[in-house]
Amino acid sequence: DQQVKQNSPSLSVQEGRISILNCDYTNSMFDYFLxxxxxxAEGPTFLISISSIKDKNExxxxxxxxxxxxxxxxxxxxxxxxxxxxxxxxxxYSGAGSYQLTFGxxxxxxxxx
Amino acid sequence: EAxxxxxxxxxxxxxxxxxxxxxxxxxxxxxxxxxxxxxxLGLQFLLWYDEGEERxxxxxxxxxxxxxxxxxxxxxxxxxxxxxxxALYLCASSLGGPPMAQHFGDGTRLSIL
Numbered sequence: 596d597q598q599v600k601q602n603s604p605s606l607s608v609q610e611g612r613i614s615i616l617n618c619d620y621t622n623s624m625f626d627y628f629l630x631x632x633x634x635x636a637e638g639p640t641f642l643i644s645i646s647s648i649k650d651k652n653e654x655x656x657x658x659x660x661x662x663x664x665x666x667x668x669x670x671x672x673x674x675x676x677x678x679x680x681x682x683x684x685x686x687x688y689s690g691a692g693s694y695q696l697t698f699g700x701x702x703x704x705x706x707x708x
Numbered sequence: 709e710a711x712x713x714x715x716x717x718x719x720x721x722x723x724x725x726x727x728x729x730x731x732x733x734x735x736x737x738x739x740x741x742x743x744x745x746x747x748x749l750g751l752q753f754l755l756w757y758d759e760g761e762e763r764x765x766x767x768x769x770x771x772x773x774x775x776x777x778x779x780x781x782x783x784x785x786x787x788x789x790x791x792x793x794x795a796l797y798l799c800a801s802s803l804g805g806p807p808m809a810q811h812f813g814d815g816t817r818l819s820i821l
Contacts, residue, residue, distance in 0.1 A: 599750070629808055638712070638798055638812030639751070684750060688807055695764055696807045698743075698750035 598622045599687050601699035609707050614672040616702050618685030621666065625687035629696070630659060630670050633682045642683075643670070646690075675706045710735065712801050712813035720819045721789050729784040729816045733801030739763075740782040741802070741810060742774060746795040754797075757782055758804060786818070794820045 600619045608614045618628075626647040631639035645652040645659045645668065652659050658671045672679055685699040713732045721727050733740050742754040753766040757776035765772075771787040780801075786793055796817050800810040 601750075627806065627808075636814060638800070638814045640812070641808050641810070644808045686751075686807070690806075694805075694807050695753050695756065695766070696741075696751070696810075697753070700748065700750040 597699075598625075599685055599697050599699040601683075601685055601702050603702050604700070605703040605705070607705045607707060608675045610677055611674045614670075614675045614679065614704055614706070616670040616672075616683050616685075616704065618668045618670075618699055619666055620668075620687050622687070622689075622697070623666075624689040624691070625697070626690050627688050628659070628661060628668050629686045629688075630657075631684040631686060631698075632679075633684060633701070639684060672704075675704075677706050677708050680704055680706045712799055712811050714797075714799050714813040714816050716816060717814070718817045718819070720821060722821050723789055723791060725789050727786045727789060727793075727818055729786075729797050729799075729818070731782045731784070731799030731801075731813060733780050733782070733799075734811055737801035737803055737811070738780055739802045739804050740776055740780065741800040742782070742784050743798040743800070744768075744795045745798060745815075746792070751798060755784065789820050791820050794818060 629644040630642040633639040682701045686696045739758040743751040756764040774784040776782045796815045798815045800812045802809040
């Protein structure tokens with residue numbers, strides 16, 4: 596049972612345009628959501644997070660939106676840059692639990708110059 | 709500041725053998741997490757060690773085990789290796805607290821022949 600789903604394995608976007616990466620979850624106990632970015636041959640790096648009491652969090656070019664009723668979150672990157680090309684993982688955990696992260700399968704973003 | 713280091717980078721074993729993977733956390737970090745990333749799957753939580761104790765484990769059989777040493781470094785042991793154990797094994801460390809504070813190593817690629 597996949598509790599965090601990233602249904603798009605890949606996404607291609609032109610440089611300068613907006614990249615939108617989507618993530619759905621099924622576990623209502625999740626109340627913190629994170630996005631990680633992973634380059635080949637490197638470990639994931641934390642990008643941005645949002646708690647369930649918010650519906651938006653912004654950090655520079657990166658914005659995460661959370662729709663709790665739809666159990667859906669999205670990561671917007673504006674403007675997209677070639678260096679953003681990487682695999683993006685959505686992850687979630689329950690603050691009342693053991694900080695065990697549940698990850699999606701990832702979306703490979705390619706930003707075309 | 710040195711990051712999380714994992715060794716070896718690559719490990720090749722045959723079915724039935726045992727594998728030992730090592731992780732050195734960032735200096736001062738007391739928590740170590742292990743994840744498995746099999747082909748086509750997201751990161752799956754394996755084990756969490758904090759202050760030398762196993763705090764939580766994911767949905768993996770008992771042949772996956774590990775330990776944390778007094779210097780907070782950690783070992784992951786996989787016994788009776790099976791073909792499906794072929795994966796990237798990632799270690800993360802943190803001071804404790806929320807998962808966004810987890811810093812990942814670059815992983816050990818385990819291949820089972």
